Amino acid sequence: MKFTINRPAFISQLNNVLRAISSKTTIPILTGLKMVVDKERIILTGSNSDITIESVINANNPDYDLTVEDPGAIVLPARFFSEIVKKLPDKQVTIEVTSGFQADITSGTAKFQINGQDAENFPHLPEVETDKTITLPNDVLQEVIRQTVIAVSKQESRPILAGIHITLHDGLLTAVATDSHRLAQRKVALKDVDNGIDFDVIIPGKSMNELSGMISDVDEDVLVQVTENQILFIFGNTHFYSRLLEGNYPETSQLIPDTADTTVELDAGSFLASIERASLLSHESRNDVVKLTLKPSENLVRISSDSPDIGTVEEEVATTALDGNDLEISFNPNYMKDALRSFGQTTVKISFTSPLRPFTLVPTEDGENFVHLITPVRTF
């Protein structure tokens, strides 16, 4: 195996694949990066137990200035190999495997020789063979991930809640996540989807976070293919595989209340700033709770919190609408912060029923397609 390549362009592809590679793994060869070289291309592969990323460098792409002298394959220690390539002096780097599994890495007057492993020992890629392919606009996929992944459970007690439940039915994509304290649900009506294509999968939240970071770097739309235990996202020259979680996701549709006794509309950004201020104090008290007092009768909304050691905070909140019964309700400010951030700069409508029942946040425009639900905290 021997090839010479433009170093900065090679580094960008290495960085892609490195996202899948962990230095902590129970399968030692997965700390390695697999390189398969033939006359037409180099395929880089990195994997952990959840995701596998494959990057294809085509010889005919002039950006890479790629010259393959000898085909071949090897697995090299991923972290070292990439650190070395990043620090090399020259614009080009040559990688050569002469005998056994040792690779010579040369650039300018610097020469490294590092120990690799047989590429035959690298786990084989999951096979994704399906004719179920849909295309998702890049920005829509990013938004769906951003708005739901925050509600994914970080607890390991119910592994199924570590995933985002995504279904496609009659062209309507629905994504739901809940950690049992809060829930986020996003719906998108897809255009140009073959009505015969339906699926119902649970994708690990971590995989989706990683995917989101990668697709935000490219402009292209994302092809999605689903099989029984894998989902494959294709964009640019990258194949991103994630395993699916097995099991039944809890039924969530009845959790969202459809009536309200008190409603308020306010600017997400300035309400977020108020919550952040109040949480400076609540974080210092044992139960980390912020209280919201709604008095439609006096057209008043007030947020407050206290910490016996530090002091108290109280702030009047500006609203654009306020209706229904007077109400006092307490909640964890972190849940509210996460929710408000997922809305971005927009007006939200918050609907309450009682101090102990979950309340919902929806954008005041287009309230059908995105709903975030938070369970309050009992303080009495």
Place this chain on the structure above:
Amino acid sequence: MKFTINRPAFISQLNNVLRAISSKTTIPILTGLKMVVDKERIILTGSNSDITIESVINANNPDYDLTVEDPGAIVLPARFFSEIVKKLPDKQVTIEVTSGFQADITSGTAKFQINGQDAENFPHLPEVETDKTITLPNDVLQEVIRQTVIAVSKQESRPILAGIHITLHDGLLTAVATDSHRLAQRKVALKDVDNGIDFDVIIPGKSMNELSGMISDVDEDVLVQVTENQILFIFGNTHFYSRLLEGNYPETSQLIPDTADTTVELDAGSFLASIERASLLSHESRNDVVKLTLKPSENLVRISSDSPDIGTVEEEVATTALDGNDLEISFNPNYMKDALRSFGQTTVKISFTSPLRPFTLVPTEDGENFVHLITPVRTF
């Protein structure tokens, strides 16, 4: 006590004083920020066992838009107070102590009430009364600190080596630091210093690092006053006090060899890059050592290292001059990296005597005023 002030301008002064305040301290009141308010000014004070920083906000400085309604003094929990002020909604903030030691902080519709302490209980400032005042150009002081502080000892076994030894004699300022593995010595001939002013002090390296960060933000020259156990640096509206270390600093002048058997001149920046590459491998081996092979007879300088698990590296180093006997010498690459970084982009001359004797680095131009010494590592 009651005053109203421009919030962003107030924050910049808070940040200054916060540098001296640690949340881990054995004296609880030192987690607090002291504010003393009179009609002419506010004085903010923060302190730990080593340094004390005092910031003066003058009422006649229009940047602060300061209105003092009532004089007074209080100590407030520094971290909270600054986080609160930073997150407040309005351009102005009003701070008022009504009864006892509770402070009301109001800005826009947000109102915090936080518990403070009696300012009388805050330790008194060190008294620095002296007529020994010298002026140091800001950039010179920054460079002296940057070039010597790297050699300050991080070990606690010899507390005196945690300081920089600074002497002024006949207008010549000399700064020396050593951790017994390496040594850095910088000399500066000061202009316009009264010849009667001499001093000999040991300043904690940590204090100097903190000072360096602060003076890099201002343009002004720095006034320095020395007493028996304190040094005071005055710049802008800031007074920076550091305690001095007590004891005798070891005699260091004989440690610097004045003869050499092998010398090489090279570009600090590109040699640093070579060392960084070689250290990728050396860091993985137990004794973290890089080997330099100098062969003036063949006009060759080579750097190499290896790690049994990972592999080997070898690189030819470009030089601008190379003289003397052939030599192989090994050293800790971290010491070399620190030293080369302290030189910046310049040509350095490295002078060796034997594989086990310390070697020196000096700038090829102006080699009299800055010398860095490194002890090699025995590898045989």
